[in-house]
Each structure stands twice: as structure tokens, then as C-alpha cells.
Amino acid sequence: MSQSSGIRQHLQESLRNSSALKVSYLVDSCGLSLESAKSNSRFVKLVSSKKPDSVLALFKDHGFTNDQITSVIKSFPRVLSLSPEDVISPKLMFFSSIGFSTSDTAKMISSSPKMLSYSLHKRLIPCYDSLKSILVEEESVVKCLKRGIRCFSLKITHCVSLRVSICRELGVPDKSIKWLVQASPFTFFSRERRFNEVLNRVCSYGFDPKKAGFVHAMVAFDCTSESAMERKFKLFQCFGWSKEDFVAAIMRFPNCVTVSDEKIMYTMEYLVNNIGLQARDIVARPVVLSLSMEKRIKPRNQVISLLLSKGLVKKEDINYFTILKLKSSEFMDKFVLKYQDEMPQLVQPFTSNR
Secondary structure, rough: OOOHEEEEEEEHHHHHHHHHHHHHHHHOOOOHHHHHHHHHHOOOOOOOOOHHHHHHHHHHHHHOOOHHHHHHHOOOOOHOOHHHHHHHHHHHHHHHOOHHHHHHHHHHHOOOHHHOOOOOHHHHHHHHHHHHHHHHHHHHHHHHHHOOHHHOOOOOOOHHHHHHHHHHOOOOHHHHHHHHHOOOOHHHHHOOOHHHHHHHHHHHHOOOOOOOHHHHHHHHHHHHHHHHHHHHHHHHOOOOOOOOHHHHHHOHHHHHHHOOOHHHHHHHHHHHHHHOOOOHHHHOHHHHHHHHHHHHHHHHHHHHHHHHHHHHHHHHHHOOOOOHHHHHHHHHHHHHHHHHHOOOOHHHHHOOOO
């Protein structure tokens, strides 16, 4: 055997041993499955176990469960190579300083562990400061980040003032801007082209920027492409809606465009064919499209049908839209408990649809 081939064989054996060591560490110390450990081992540098052991210990000291630690390592194995003192610990302390509880921090990082690789001073702190400049209250910023933890992955600092200015120039009140940022930060901080596109679409439908419906429409339109809107219109068209009806429904309840095609058909067919409502009447009350069929619409209709069959209520006194709008406790008091002695079976639709 030549000297070069001997060196090559030695290197290959060393690599195999190194890979086996990393796989063993990921399985035994980090809780990964053998298959997952094999696929992730190439991302791990393991000269010794000192640094990764320190990383795992740091997570445990900060309240991470074993399952959360495993999730972090599986999603972002390079975290084992980060300095626990210089890189990870300062970020954990930062999250704590802005109002995240230990469990909140663990949940957030296990969901998006790559944020531990972001610069604290160039990304995380500027992101927080940008959100705080709009939301003002620290508690509101924390709620926003909990709702959209990927905010830290967005480069939002350069666009905050511009987006706020655009909205204000249109007449959007500051309270609506705050709502938009907190409810859907990814809509507000989307790419410039997409943000402008959503804004133009909302304006084209005639939404008043001064009213809350404007920002609600921005969120709904951001989730629904123009082609999807056209497809949904055709579904409503099957029930006799005109384009004007469709637009009117969206103006009243923008989220109706986020209801799935299947849910639209299922609900419309039941309201029209089973309950006997006029399809055009739903234009004025499109919020019913978002109500649960199994937990609200069906059981309430079954109760009303039973009461009508026994003559306990009169058909002319029944307004289904009002009935569907009632809180659960109000409906139970008015239509179930009130007649339970005469018709104990009234409670059955609610138990059978759980």
C-alpha cells in the first residue's frame, strides 16, 4: 500500500468515526431519532462535547423541556456550535427583559430556533424598537411577537416609518395602524410590492381608510389572491349573487373571502335549502358564513325546528340571523332551558354535535 493511499484510508476512517460520534451525541444527549441524527450530523461540529453540553445545560437552566430542546436541535443543529455565553445567553436575557416569561421564550425559540443566530444589536433589538415605535406599550409588542415570531426574521426597521406615513396619508387612524401591526405583522411588513398591491386592491373595493374595516380588509386580502376572489365569486354566483352583491358582502365582512370554498358551499346550501333563507339576504349578513356548522348553525336550527313542530314558537317571530348571532348562553336561556320541561330532547342537538 502506498503512503498516499494509507493517508487517504486513515482520513476516511477518521471521518467515519467523527460522524458516528456526532450521531451518537445527537441521539444520546439531544434526543433525536437515529434517522434524524444521521441527516443532521453534517451540520454539527463536534471537536469535544464541552460546548454542546454547555448549550444543552443553558437551555435546561432557562426552563426548556427535553422535547423543546430536541425540537431546537432537530430544526437548527448548528445551535450546538454557538457560544452559550456570548451568543445564546444574551438573547435569552433580552427576551426576558422585554417581557417574555421563561415558558414563552422556550416556546418561541423551539418554534423558530434560527433566531438565535440573528444579531442581537443589528436585528433583534432594532426589530423590537421598530414595533415599539408603533405599538408603544411593551405588552402590546410582546403580544405581537407571540402572534408573529417570524417578525425577527424580517428586516422591518427600514420600512416602518414609510409604511406608517403611507397609511396616515390615506387617512388610516393610528389606532387602526396599531391594530394591523399587532393582528397581522406580516401584512404590514410584507415586501413593498405586495404591501402596495394589497393596499391598492382594498382601495379599489371602496373601503374607507378612516374605518376599521379598511385594515381588516388588508389582512383578508393579503390572505386571498385576486384569482381566489374571482373563484369565490363564482361560487356565490351559483346562488344568484351579482358582482355588486359580492362586493357588498365583502364591504360588510371582509373575512368572508378567507372562508374556504368548501365551507362557503356547505353553509350556503344548508342556509338556503335546509333553513329556507333567501340567498340574497345573506349579502347583508355575511358573517354567518364564518360560523361553525356543527357547533352553531345545525344544532340551533334543529332546536328551532323542534319548537316550531310543537307550536311553542311562531314562525313569524323567528329571525334566523338574530338566532345565529346570539351568544351561546343567550340562546340556551331563550330557546332550550325555557322549554326543557316540555321538551327535554331540546338539549340533544348540542350534545350530539360535540
